[in-house]
Amino acid sequence: MSITQDSGPAAGSAWPPPDAEPVDPEALYGRLADRGLRYGPAFRGVRRAWRDGARMSAEVALDAGVPTGDFLLHPALLDSALHAAVVPFLDGDDESAQLPFAWRGVRVHGPAGRAVRVRITPGDDRTIGLELTDGEGRPVATVDSLVVRSVSPEQLGARGGRLLRTVWRPVPPATGRPAPQGWALLGADHLGLTGSPAADRALAAVHPTLRSLVVALRERRVPETVLVCVDGSAPLANALQRALSLLQEWLFDERLADGRLVFVTRGGVAVRPGEVPEPAAAAVWGLVRSAQLEHPGRFALVDLDADAPWRAVEAAAGSDAAQLAVRQGALLHPRLAAAAKAARPGWDPRRSVLITGGTGSLGRLVARHLAERHGVRHLVLLSRRGPDAPGARELVDELAGFGTEAKVVACDAGDLAALRAVVAALPPEHPLGAVVHSAGVTSDATVGSLTPRLLDTVLAAKVDSALALHRLTEDLPDCALVLFSSVAGVLGSAGQGNYAAANAALDALAHRRRAAGLPGVSLAWGLWADEDGMASGLAAADLARMARSGLAALSVEQGLALLDDALTAEDPVLVPLRLHEDALRSPDAPLPELLLDLAAPRTRATAPVADADAFRARLAGRPEDERAQEVLELVRAQVAVVLGFTGGEEVEPHREFSAIGFDSLTNLELIRRLTAATGVRLPNTLAFDHPTPVELANSMTKLLG
Amino acid sequence: MHTTSPTEPDVVQYPDDPELLHRVLTPYRAKNCEYLKSAVILREGRTPETAKLTARCTFEIPESCYIDDTGHFNSVEFNICYNQMAYYLTAKAVKDKLVEPLSRWDMADFWDRQLGNILITDFRSAFRTEMRGRHFRGEMEIIDIAEWEGTDLREPLLVMRTKCRYWDEFDGDSFGEVTVAITNPPAPAAPAAGQ
Ligand SMILES: NC(=O)c1ccc[n+]([C@@H]2O[C@H](COP(=O)([O-])OP(=O)(O)OC[C@H]3O[C@@H](n4cnc5c(N)ncnc54)[C@H](OP(=O)(O)O)[C@@H]3O)[C@@H](O)[C@H]2O)c1
Numbered sequence: 001m002s003i004t005q006d007s008g009p010a011a012g013s014a015w016p017p018p019d020a021e022p023v024d025p026e027a028l029y030g031r032l033a034d035r036g037l038r039y040g041p042a043f044r045g046v047r048r049a050w051r052d053g054a055r056m057s058a059e060v061a062l063d064a065g066v067p068t069g070d071f072l073l074h075p076a077l078l079d080s081a082l083h084a085a086v087v088p089f090l091d092g093d094d095e096s097a098q099l100p101f102a103w104r105g106v107r108v109h110g111p112a113g114r115a116v117r118v119r120i121t122p123g124d125d126r127t128i129g130l131e132l133t134d135g136e137g138r139p140v141a142t143v144d145s146l147v148v149r150s151v152s153p154e155q156l157g158a159r160g161g162r163l164l165r166t167v168w169r170p171v172p173p174a175t176g177r178p179a180p181q182g183w184a185l186l187g188a189d190h191l192g193l194t195g196s197p198a199a200d201r202a203l204a205a206v207h208p209t210l211r212s213l214v215v216a217l218r219e220r221r222v223p224e225t226v227l228v229c230v231d232g233s234a235p236l237a238n239a240l241q242r243a244l245s246l247l248q249e250w251l252f253d254e255r256l257a258d259g260r261l262v263f264v265t266r267g268g269v270a271v272r273p274g275e276v277p278e279p280a281a282a283a284v285w286g287l288v289r290s291a292q293l294e295h296p297g298r299f300a301l302v303d304l305d306a307d308a309p310w311r312a313v314e315a316a317a318g319s320d321a322a323q324l325a326v327r328q329g330a331l332l333h334p335r336l337a338a339a340a341k342a343a344r345p346g347w348d349p350r351r352s353v354l355i356t357g358g359t360g361s362l363g364r365l366v367a368r369h370l371a372e373r374h375g376v377r378h379l380v381l382l383s384r385r386g387p388d389a390p391g392a393r394e395l396v397d398e399l400a401g402f403g404t405e406a407k408v409v410a411c412d413a414g415d416l417a418a419l420r421a422v423v424a425a426l427p428p429e430h431p432l433g434a435v436v437h438s439a440g441v442t443s444d445a446t447v448g449s450l451t452p453r454l455l456d457t458v459l460a461a462k463v464d465s466a467l468a469l470h471r472l473t474e475d476l477p478d479c480a481l482v483l484f485s486s487v488a489g490v491l492g493s494a495g496q497g498n499y500a501a502a503n504a505a506l507d508a509l510a511h512r513r514r515a516a517g518l519p520g521v522s523l524a525w526g527l528w529a530d531e532d533g534m535a536s537g538l539a540a541a542d543l544a545r546m547a548r549s550g551l552a553a554l555s556v557e558q559g560l561a562l563l564d565d566a567l568t569a570e571d572p573v574l575v576p577l578r579l580h581e582d583a584l585r586s587p588d589a590p591l592p593e594l595l596l597d598l599a600a601p602r603t604r605a606t607a608p609v610a611d612a613d614a615f616r617a618r619l620a621g622r623p624e625d626e627r628a629q630e631v632l633e634l635v636r637a638q639v640a641v642v643l644g645f646t647g648g649e650e651v652e653p654h655r656e657f658s659a660i661g662f663d664s665l666t667n668l669e670l671i672r673r674l675t676a677a678t679g680v681r682l683p684n685t686l687a688f689d690h691p692t693p694v695e696l697a698n699s700m701t702k703l704l705g
Numbered sequence: 706m707h708t709t710s711p712t713e714p715d716v717v718q719y720p721d722d723p724e725l726l727h728r729v730l731t732p733y734r735a736k737n738c739e740y741l742k743s744a745v746i747l748r749e750g751r752t753p754e755t756a757k758l759t760a761r762c763t764f765e766i767p768e769s770c771y772i773d774d775t776g777h778f779n780s781v782e783f784n785i786c787y788n789q790m791a792y793y794l795t796a797k798a799v800k801d802k803l804v805e806p807l808s809r810w811d812m813a814d815f816w817d818r819q820l821g822n823i824l825i826t827d828f829r830s831a832f833r834t835e836m837r838g839r840h841f842r843g844e845m846e847i848i849d850i851a852e853w854e855g856t857d858l859r860e861p862l863l864v865m866r867t868k869c870r871y872w873d874e875f876d877g878d879s880f881g882e883v884t885v886a887i888t889n890p891p892a893p894a895a896p897a898a899g900q
Contacts, residue, residue, distance in 0.1 A: 188857040210859045242856045252827070449866070451851035688882075689831070 015117060015137065017057045020050035023087065031090055032083065035097040043375060045080025047115075051087065054122040058084035061115035065349035066375055067403070073112040073132070073141050081118040082146075085128055089148055096150040105144025112140045161558035163565050164575040165339040166490060166594070168271045168332035171319055180317040184223035186213055186246075190231040191266055191309050199310040210249055217255045224258075227313065230265045232278030237459060239280040240287060240501055241452050247291050250298065251448050257681065262300040263288050264313065269303050270508075270573075271325045271332060276515045277508040279463070285323075286504030289492025291447040292322050293592075294668055302326065322593065335597040336490070342570045349375035351433025352426050356382045356413040356465060358406075359389035361530050362484060362559075363438040367395065369560045371404035378430040379406040380422060383439065386410025413439045413465030419472045434480040435469050440502075446664045447497045448684075455498045462502040466509055474518065481520035482567070483510055487551070487577050490524050491592050494545070495665035507573045514572040523566050526577025529553035544644025545669070550591045550599070552580040612679030619704060631704065632697035638673045639693060642666050653694045657687055680704055719746040719801060729792045732820060733785075738770035740782070741789035746797050753808040760794040762786075762843045764871075778836035778877065784828065787869055787883055790845040792819060795865075806852050806863065806890070814891045826864075827884040836877025845869040852890070863887040 016022075025046045029039060049058040060080035068074055086098035112134065119131045123145055130143040184205040185193060193199060194206065204223060207213040213226070228246060231239060243263065250261045268281035281303075291299050302316045303325040312326035325332045347353065353370055357363040358381025370376040379399065383389055387408045399406040411418045423432050441461040443454045466483055473479045488496050489503030503524060510522030527546065546552070554562070554577065562576035583589040584599040591599055615634070619627050636648035643661055645651065651660070657667070667687050675682050680703060690696040721743040730739045742763045750756040764786055768774070771781065795807060799815045802808035848866040855861040865887065870880040 186858070208857070238854065238856070241854060242858065245853055245856070246858065451849055451864075452853060453849070453851065685829070688829070 015057075016048070017050050017052060017055075017119075020052035020055070020057060023049040023051050023056075023084075025049060028083065028087060031087070032097070035090070037097050039083070039373065043076060043079070043373060044083075045076060046084050049084050049087075054088045056084050056087055056118075056120040058118045058120075059115065060084070060118060063349060063375055065377060068114060069403075071112075072108050072110070073116075074114075077112055077114075077116055078132075078141075081116070081120075081130060081132060084118060085120045085130065085146070086148055088122070089126070089150070098148050098150055100146055101149040102147040103143060104146070106141070107143075108141045109139040110134070116140050161554055161562040161576060161578050163339045163341075163562055163569060164336040164577065164598075165569075165571045165573065166334050166575070167337045168269075168325055168327075169335050169597070171321060171324065171331040171333050180225065180314060182223060183225045183227060183317075184213070184216075186210070186226050186228045188229065188231070190229040191264060191304060193227065193229065193264065193309050193313060196310045198314065202310075202314070214253075217253065222255055222259060225260045225262060225317075227262050227264055230263055230268065230281050230284050232265060232267050232281035234280055236280040236283050236463065236505060237452075237456060240283050240455055240459070243284045243287055244447070244450055244452075244455065244497070247288070247299065247447050248450075251295060251684075254683075260298060260300055262302055265301070265303045266306070266309075267303070268301070269325055269334070270511050271303070271327055274515070276511050279505040279508040279512070282508035283459075283463075283501040283505040286489045286492065286500035286502070287447070287497045289323070289504075290488075290494060290497035290500045291492075293492045293494040294447055294497075294665070296322075296672065300324070334594055336575060336594045337597060339566075339569050339571055339574050341565060341568050346564075346567060347374040347376055348433045349377055350430060352378040352380060352430045353434045353436065354380045354382060354422070354432060355436045355438060356469065357437070357439035357484075359383045359385065359392050359395065359408060360438060360440075362525075362528060363436070364391075364395055365530065365556055365560065366436055366438065366563065367399060367406065368402075369563070371399050371402040371406075373560075373564075377404050378427070379404060380426070381406055381408045382411050382413060382422065383408075384410060384412055413437070414460055414468050416468040416471055419468055423472065432473070432476060432479050434482060435473060436482045436484065437466055437469055437506075438484040439465055440484070442496065442499050444495050444499070444665075445497075446495050446668060448668075449664060450497055455501070458498040458502045459505075462499075463505045463509075466506050470509060470513065470518075477518065479519070481510075481513060481518070483507075483520065483522040485522045485524045485573075487524050487526045487575055490575055491594055494669070510572040520572070521566065521569075522573045523563070524573060524575045525554075525559070526551055526575070527553040528559050529555055530559075544641075547580050547583060548590055548641075550580050550583040550589060550595045552578040554578045612677060615678060616680075616704065624701075627704075628698055628701045631701045632694060634677060635674065635693045635697045635700070638670055638677065642669050642673065651693060654692050656691045657693075657696075658691065662687070674700065678704060715749070715751055717748045719748065719797060719803070721745055722797060722800075725796055725800060726793055729796050729819070730789060733789065736770055738785060739789075740764045740766050740786050741793060744790065744793050744797075746794065746803070748803050753802060753805045756804040757847065758794060758798060758804055759844060759846045760790050760797075762790050762793075762845070763840070764843055765840050767839060776837065778832075778841065778871065778873075778879065780830055780832075783830050783832075783871065783879060783881065784825075786843055786871065787828075787845070787881070788825075790843060790869065791865075791867065791883075791885055792823070794845060794847070795823070804847070804850065806850065806893070809893070810891055818887065818889065822888045824886050824888070825883060826886045828881070829883070830879060830881035832879040834876055834878045836871060836873045836879065837875055838873035838877065841871055841873035841877065843869060843871045852893075860888060861890055863890045 028046060028049060029044050045060040047059045047061050060077055062074055062076055066076060082100050089098040116132045116134060121129045123129055126148050127145045129145055132140040134140050180202045182204045183202055184207055185203055186207045205216060250256050263284060265281040267278045268285045270277050285301055288299050288301050301323045304312045305327050315329055315331055316324050316326055319331055321333050323334055347370060353376050355363050355367055358367055367379055367381060392408045396406045409422055426432060439461055441458060443457045445454055469481055473481055483506045485503035485506040488500040489507055493500045507522045507524060510520055513520040566574045566576050587600055619630060633648060636651040639651045640648045671682050671684055671686055687696055690699045733739050742765050744760045744762045747759045748756050766782060796815050798804050798807040799810045800812060846868045851864045853862045865885040867883050872878050
């Protein structure tokens with residue numbers, strides 16, 4: 001558009017326009033947001049508005065934090081005028097947004113200052129004219145004609161994300177499972193489970209150490225269920241290491257293959273409003289959830305409240321649920337549900353925002369978003385590499401283009417002294433208003449091969465630094481701490497037990513802050529479809545697995561829209577993500593239990609058993625070579641599913657698994673699927689010992705007898 | 706995720722250390738099964754925290770120490786050769802402070818534990834093609850060494866995951882994955898004052 005300056009017509013009719021209906025600016029921005037146009041407070045320039053049929057009038061002003069600069073007419077003022085201008089176009093009941101498209105005859109007559117009045121008159125066929133005057137009615141600018149176009153929310157890319165929260169729903173009463181019998185307790189009784197007559201009757205053994213359990217195994221006293229207490233007051237790293245060593249022990253000893261290990265916690269999860277989980281116990285939940293995904297049916301989690309621990313354990317014994325909480329004798333299990341939005345203050349553009357991991361993928365996106373949409377003018381972007389991070393300088397330049405000054409600092413987010421120095425160096429007129437903790441690393445391994453070091457690496461970047469940031473902001477009661485965690489903590493994540501644990505601990509920390517009256521929230525993000533973020537290392541097999549389990553990736557627009565929504569919601573932990581809507585609708589997709597309330601009703605999981613029976617029946621009585629062929633087809637088909645290929649014919653029978661992209665995780669999934677499809681428990685090492693589809697199929701054919 | 710070091714890590718070679726090898730193999734001498742003849746250690750990565758160690762070894766089995774000549778390299782010999790590589794690699798890592806946490810041990814810590822506290826906990830071997838030569842080569846690589854602290858459930862423990870492979874000039878080839886536990890590890894040093 002080209003803009004000319006002249007002295008302009010003399011305007012001067014009555015203000016506010018007589019006979020026009022006042023329009024509430026809040027409501028106006030609400031309507032725009034519904035159509036995917038979300039403006040931060042600094043950009044919500046409409047102060048008052050009136051409507052008279054298709055005519056709009058409004059007073060718009062610049063936010064106090066925005067300098068006018070050299071502009072005759074600040075672009076943000078013109079932009080705000082348009083927020084009011086499109087209102088009559090929103091009347092249709094489609095969900096489109098309305099955006100300015102083609103301008104004609106734009107003239108600026110005099111300096112606008114910080115506020116203007118706007119009159120908007122309809123022209124022909126989706127055009128409008130605008131007349132801007134100052135507070136005295138002197139002309140500021142006119143627009144002869146502006147074409148307004150309708151844009152669907154899909155085109156804006158802002159829809160499709162969901163903002164969820166974990167809720168705990170009552171579990172239907174147990175279906176006749178007997179009270180616990182032949183159970184064993186392993187390790188120290190941190191929660192006081194033993195000591196009652198009922199407990200003594202039910203507990204066949206108490207094994208203070210692993211060695212004593214192994215002795216029992218040697219004597220063929222294999223317990224059906226082993227309980228182990230988690231000490232939530234232990235240092236987080238120790239509690240996690242202990243849980244990991246137990247998981248590994250359990251997976252390692254074949255004699256335990258039919259047994260179940262139950263981790264019992266108190267305060268591991270926040271079930272009722274106001275409950276404050278212990279980060280150490282929460283982290284164990286995150287780790288064990290991941291182990292459950294890798295090895296279904298072998299591990300369970302039960303969280304108790306303060307009263308009668310053994311009675312609660314007995315109640316939980318009646319359920320096969322993998323994750324349970326017992327509250328006042330009632331059983332509850334976790335489900336994701338939509339989070340309610342509320343009105344909470346957003347970003348204060350006058351104050352500084354510190355973003356850890358600010359030079360990383362999401363950190364950059366958030367920085368840009370805060371500058372562009374929320375008018376935040378002072379950013380500190382922190383990462384270990386700081387200014388040496390690739391693209392750091394370009395980012396600073398780009399932010400400067402929005403009028404935002406960004407300082408890139410090389411600093412470990414876990415170094416409290418260094419953090420304090422960073423905050424002390426902020427200009428006093430722009431004190432710290434919020435911290436976004438987006439620093440993080442992944443260091444993936446299956447539960448069977450995680451090590452204490454791999455736990456510590458991920459904990460350091462995510463949890464140690466979150467604790468340091470919490471301490472940094474403890475004395476700043478109006479400084480929000482926005483923690484970026486991951487849905488991995490909520491659902492568990494196969495191959496990422498350490499990462500899931502760290503994120504679950506972050507979520508617990510957000511609860512603790514709220515309980516202490518400090519502002520903050522943990523956002524347990526689903527995957528973002530950004531090119532160079534954490535998700536960028538995902539192989540096709542990972543994406544295929546995700547899609548099967550109901551998860552999809554967020555576009556950048558969806559993610560940022562959810563960020564804005566999330567900061568208005570009440571819950572201390574929110575789960576912003578995109579779901580794979582087709583998988584939700586398909587009655588037999590293997591969805592995580594937590595998603596079941598959001599999905600179409602499921603068919604009961606008896607089907608696989610029937611299929612396995614049918615498969616074995618098909619094999620029975622056939623000649624050896626036909627049987628082997630049938631099993632080979634099964635192997636190839638399952639390999640294809642695991643790697644995300646379209647079909648078994650794409651799988652070459654003689655290529656080694658490692659050459660087509662198998663790793664320890666995909667290996668486990670293959671064995672799990674083949675076990676489900678045949679009904680015969682196959683050893684986890686089978687694909688190591690028989691490293692091609694043909695060799696694996698031959699050995700399975702023998703095992704299937 | 707970004708990897709911190711885009712450049713190829715440095716590789717440093719530690720030549721064969723006959724004196725150390727001699728001492729490490731002492732327990733085998735009387736039984737006449739000193740199979741490991743030489744070992745060169747390669748260290749990738751600059752610091753003991755990030756180092757990866759590989760041992761490149763030569764072997765000779767003039768005559769099996771427990772069975773009449775079977776004409777091929779069998780799983781018992783696989784295991785004995787593995788033990789000798791593992792002892793040497795561990796001892797060398799302690800002596801030259803090559804990798805954490807062994808770099809924090811001294812030689813007395815090693816000699817005290819060599820026989821009683823270093824145990825194989827998981828052993829898998831696969832024989833692709835028969836090895837028939839008396840002379841052959843072997844390689845062992847430490848994938849990681851995990852330091853587990855003691856809990857109510859078990860004593861502190863080091864767990865070393867390794868891979869190994871043997872081959873000879875007649876295309877013989879076998880490989881394996883072995884996990885070694887080291888019980889009763891020396892207590893971690895107290896943190897330096899002021900930390
Ligand atoms: N991307 C996704 O799809 C996704 C999904 C769910 C959750 N999340 C969460 O969102 C956050 C950001 O993810 P991303 O995809 O943007 O990852 P990313 O691109 O790898 O960025 C992470 C940033 O953290 C920095 N960092 C790591 N350790 C640090 C430490 N100790 N102190 C200071 N900075 C540190 C890294 O820079 P240096 O290496 O220079 O320190 C890097 O800039 C993570 O916490 C992740 O868990 C992401």
